[in-house]
Amino acid sequence: MTRFSMGLQTGSELLFDNVRKAMSIEQGEPERLRLPDAGTVVRKAQVGIVGAGPAGLMLSHLLHRDGIDSVIVEVRSRKYIEERNRAGMLEQGTVDLMIETGIGERLKRQGLVHHGIELRFKGRGHRIDLSGLTDGKTVTIYPQHEVVKDLVAARAAASGEIVFEAEDVIVHGYDGSAPVIRFRKHGEVQELACDFIAGCDGFHGICRQSFPAGVLTLYDRIYPFGWLGILAKAPPSSPELIYANHERGFALQSMRSPEISRLYLQCAPNEDINNWSDDRIWNELEARFATHDGWRLNQGPIIDRGITEMHSFVAEPMQFGRLFLAGDAAHIVPPTGAKGLNLAIADVRVLARGLSEFYRSGSQEWLDRYTEVCLRRVWKVQHFSWWMTSMLHRFEAHNAFDFRRQLAELEYVTSSRAPSQSLAENYVGLPME
Ligand SMILES: Cc1cc2nc3c(=O)[nH]c(=O)nc-3n(C[C@H](O)[C@H](O)[C@H](O)COP(=O)(O)OP(=O)(O)OC[C@H]3O[C@@H](n4cnc5c(N)ncnc54)[C@H](O)[C@@H]3O)c2cc1C
Numbered sequence: 210m211t212r213f214s215m216g217l218q219t220g221s222e223l224l225f226d227n228v229r230k231a232m233s234i235e236q237g238e239p240e241r242l243r244l245p246d247a248g249t250v251v252r253k254a255q256v257g258i259v260g261a262g263p264a265g266l267m268l269s270h271l272l273h274r275d276g277i278d279s280v281i282v283e284v285r286s287r288k289y290i291e292e293r294n295r296a297g298m299l300e301q302g303t304v305d306l307m308i309e310t311g312i313g314e315r316l317k318r319q320g321l322v323h324h325g326i327e328l329r330f331k332g333r334g335h336r337i338d339l340s341g342l343t344d345g346k347t348v349t350i351y352p353q354h355e356v357v358k359d360l361v362a363a364r365a366a367a368s369g370e371i372v373f374e375a376e377d378v379i380v381h382g383y384d385g386s387a388p389v390i391r392f393r394k395h396g397e398v399q400e401l402a403c404d405f406i407a408g409c410d411g412f413h414g415i416c417r418q419s420f421p422a423g424v425l426t427l428y429d430r431i432y433p434f435g436w437l438g439i440l441a442k443a444p445p446s447s448p449e450l451i452y453a454n455h456e457r458g459f460a461l462q463s464m465r466s467p468e469i470s471r472l473y474l475q476c477a478p479n480e481d482i483n484n485w486s487d488d489r490i491w492n493e494l495e496a497r498f499a500t501h502d503g504w505r506l507n508q509g510p511i512i513d514r515g516i517t518e519m520h521s522f523v524a525e526p527m528q529f530g531r532l533f534l535a536g537d538a539a540h541i542v543p544p545t546g547a548k549g550l551n552l553a554i555a556d557v558r559v560l561a562r563g564l565s566e567f568y569r570s571g572s573q574e575w576l577d578r579y580t581e582v583c584l585r586r587v588w589k590v591q592h593f594s595w596w597m598t599s600m601l602h603r604f605e606a607h608n609a610f611d612f613r614r615q616l617a618e619l620e621y622v623t624s625s626r627a628p629s630q631s632l633a634e635n636y637v638g639l640p641m642e
Contacts, residue, residue, distance in 0.1 A: 249391075250399045254280040254370075256564060257390040257403035259378060259416050261290055261371050263353060264536030264553035265409030266360035267306075271561035273367050274310060277568055280401055281371040282378055282390050287361060294440065294513055296353040297465060298450075298547035300638025301346045303554045312359045320351040321464065326636065328601075328623055329453040330616055332501040335623035336449070342626075342633035352465050353550055372399075380406050380419050383532035404531065407560060409553075411537040417524055419532070425524050432519035432543060432598060433605045434458070437476040439490060443509030445470050446498075452545075452601055453497050454615060459545075459602045460497035462506075470507065473517075473544075475602050480516050487511055519543040519598065521591055526580040533560055533579060540587050542594035545601060551638055552590050556583050558641060582642055593635040 256272055258265045261283035269279045283290065299307075304320070307313040324340040324347055340347055364371055375392040382389045383406050390401040408416025417425070445464035453460040458475035465471050474493055476485075491508050498506055523540045527533060536553030559582050563575035600618055604611065622628040 250397055251402060252280070252399065253402045254278050255403060255568070256405050256407060257282065257380075257388065257401045258407045258409055259380065259390060260408070260410035260414055260536075260538070261285075261357075261361070261373070262409060262411055262536060262553070263356055263360070263550050264538070264557050265407065266357060266364065266371075267554055268407055268409060268535065268557040268561055269369055269371075270310060270312065270360055270363050271557065272564060273364075273369055275561065275565040275568070277564060279369065279407075280403075281364070281369075282375045282392055282401065283371060283373050284375055284378060285373065287371070287373050291354055291358050291361065293354055293357070294352070294515075296544070296547065296550040297350055297463060297471060298551075299349045299351050299356070300548075300551040301348065302638045302641055303551050304347075304349050304351075306554065306558065307356070307359070312363045315355065315359060316349065316351050319355070319466070320349040321467070322347050322349050323449055325449050327447065327449055327451045328619055329451050329498065329500070330455070330619045332499060334451065334500065334504075335619075337623065337629050337633055337636075339633045339637055342630045343637050346637040348547075348637055350464055356550070378410075378415060380408070380416055380532060383419075384421070384530040386531065388531045405564060406532045407557075408532055408534045408538045409536055409557070412522070412541050414538050416532060417534055417538050420529050424529050425526070427522070427524050429520065429522040430595070431478075432521075432602070433478060434475050434602060435478045435480055435519055436461075436473045436517040436544065437480060437482065437485060437490070438471065438473045438515055438517060439511045440465060440513040441470045441472060441509045441511050442468065443470045443507040444468060446505065446507045451498065452597075454601045454619060455497040456603070456612065457493070457497055460494055461545075462498065469512075470509070476516065478518060482514060482516055485514075490514075517544065519545075521595055523584075523587060523591060525584060527556075527583055528576075528579050533576075535560055535583075539583075540591070542591060543598045544594075545597040546590070546594035546635070548590045548594050552587060555586055555641065559583050585642065586639060589635075589639060597632075 255277050256279040258269055258279050258281040261281045265281050269281055272279050307316055325336050325338050327334045327336050375394055378392040380390050388403050388406045392399055410416050451462040461473040463471040472494055495506055520541055527539045535556040542548050563579055566572055566575045600615055
């Protein structure tokens, strides 16, 4: 564990001067402190972050660049988060941010820049020229766990602390001005006293669940299918991603590197992965990607496999008191639009800006607008991800009419500039506000 520069304290005065100042501006008088239990190790940071996924790590990195210290509390080990296979496609804005903030060296060397994608239906491929339709913008294939590695390395280089393998993490005090993250580490109870808490702990985390009853409105849609995903030691069969709509269901050809293919198949939501032998997976992929011109799918040993649920979800508001939700903790999208990681990064850009403004000037204006600013983008991305999912998958209740309607939509999207441009603009990432 890297050491936090401000050291440890046991149960004493914890609030920072800048918060005192801001509080006296806001409220006219200082708050009373809750004293920790005897024996509890207490430390402090301006911002306490729950979760070392892309959202939490990027937030900590951006705050550090603005001179704001933060500590991240994560339940998993460093090895686990650095090897967790998830997203792989970065929008132009995410790539730009990594490069501008000094963590883009490996990305520039190893990332695979893509200028287009293919929509495949009725046995034919139709290219969407992402760059041609968006003034030269691109997307980059660079696995999420590589982004995580770059961010962890940047935090370590800056002596930023990440507490890995924390247990029994809870948050409290965020409805007043003395937020605390409490956890156990090596059997010892620790409290991180902070000015703000960022809940970046993913969809199953504790921060959203800590909101008082009645505060949150939840919106969700669960799709009647899942994705069976594999990583295979086989060069990608096509240099660009292929999204295939087939009578047997959706399939996606993506990649992790020039040697590793990432392939997905639409399957039943409660599918048992053990029902899928390697042969069955390859046969199904072959059938769904088949073209009239004899396109071949490269095959190789399957090195990882899993089933992903398809779910759209938004929690509103994304803030309560001094607790802010970011990334999957607040919203998730089906992976069809490749947006989850990018949306998480977009949230923490807004949050980092609000916090920087607060520490610079004492103004809470940006923080107060956090939910409103984030949700504008979140709902547009929800719409795009839902639209791509609806256009490309077979739904349980679909009949022949629905399938033909989908094909007509795909023909329109791939043959007319207006809908292809709309797809391209959303795919490379909407501009940041
Ligand atoms: C198969 C798949 C494919 C995907 N493909 C794409 C894609 O191509 N493009 C894209 O943009 N997105 C994609 N996504 C979505 C993307 O992976 C997520 O949106 C992204 O991980 C969100 O980042 P996050 O930091 O908000 O949450 P997470 O990555 O979930 O990080 C949350 C962190 O919090 C930790 N945590 C949880 N509970 C606690 C607790 N109580 N205390 C402390 N820590 C806790 C977790 O261990 C984790 O490290 C995909 C997802 C899946 C599953």
